[in-house]
Amino acid sequence: MTFTLDTWERSRAIRTAIDELPFVRGLGDGTLDRERFTYYMAQDALYLADYARVLATLAGQATDPDDTTFWADSARTAVAVERELHGAHVQDFAAVTRSPTCLAYTSYLASLTTQGSYAVAVAGVLPCYWIYQDVGDALLRSAGDLTTHAYGDWIGTYADEAFAASVATAKAIADRCAEGACAETVERMHVAYATASRYEWMFWDAAWRQETWPV
Numbered sequence: 001m002t003f004t005l006d007t008w009e010r011s012r013a014i015r016t017a018i019d020e021l022p023f024v025r026g027l028g029d030g031t032l033d034r035e036r037f038t039y040y041m042a043q044d045a046l047y048l049a050d051y052a053r054v055l056a057t058l059a060g061q062a063t064d065p066d067d068t069t070f071w072a073d074s075a076r077t078a079v080a081v082e083r084e085l086h087g088a089h090v091q092d093f094a095a096v097t098r099s100p101t102c103l104a105y106t107s108y109l110a111s112l113t114t115q116g117s118y119a120v121a122v123a124g125v126l127p128c129y130w131i132y133q134d135v136g137d138a139l140l141r142s143a144g145d146l147t148t149h150a151y152g153d154w155i156g157t158y159a160d161e162a163f164a165a166s167v168a169t170a171k172a173i174a175d176r177c178a179e180g181a182c183a184e185t186v187e188r189m190h191v192a193y194a195t196a197s198r199y200e201w202m203f204w205d206a207a208w209r210q211e212t213w214p215v
C-alpha cells in the first residue's frame with residue numbers, strides 16, 4: 001500500500017465533511033454570496049503568499065534536483081495564481097489581515113519545514129494540491145458550463161490539466177519519501193496530511209463565518 005492510497009483512505013471523513021460545507025456547496029451551485037467569496041479570496045491571497053514561501057523552503061530542502069525544480073515552480077505558480085485570480089476579485093488588499101484560521105494554517109505548514117523531516121513537510125503540503133483538485137473536479141462535474149457560472153474561473157483553475165499534473169508529481173514525491181522512511185516518520189506524514197486536511201475544512205468554514213479576531 002502506498003502512502004497516498006493509505007492516507008486517502010484514512011482521510012475519507014474529512015474529505016466528505018469538506019464536500020458538505022455550505023461554502024463549498026454554494027461555490028458549486030453558484031449560490032454562494034459575493035461577500036463570503038470576496039472574504040475567501042482575500043484570505044486565500046494571504047494564504048498563497050505564505051504558502052509560496054513554504055514551497056520555496058521545500059525547494060531548498062529537497063535533495064533530488066527534480067524535486068527542487070517542482071517545488072520552485074509550484075512556489076512561482078502560487079504567487080502567479082494569487083496575483084491573477086485575486087486581482088480580479090479583491091479590490092482592497094491593504095485592508096486585509098490574516099484571519100485566525102489563515103494564520104494558523106500557514107504557520108502550521110511553515111512549522112513542518114523546521115522539524116527535520118522533508119518527508120513530513122511534503123505530506124503536510126499535499127492536501128493543498130490534492131484536496132483542491134478533488135474539490136475542483138467534483139464542482140466541475142456538477143457545475144456544467146463554466147463560462148456562465150458565477151465562480152467558473154475559480155472552478156476552472158483547479159479542475160485543470162496543468163494542476164492535475166502538479167498534483168500527480170506531489171503525490172509521487174510523497175510516495176517516494178514514504179518508501180524510504182521509517183515507520184515512525186510515515187506515521188508523522190499521516191498526521192501532517194490529516195492536520196492540513198482539517199485546516200482546509202477550517203479555511204472554507206472560516207470564510208463562511210467571515211471569521212474575525214476577538215478585538
Ligand SMILES: Cc1ncc(CO)c(N)n1
Pocket residue numbers: 044047048127128129132200203
Ligand atoms: C487554502 C488553500 N489551500 C490550497 C490551495 C491550492 O493551492 C489554495 N489556493 N488555498
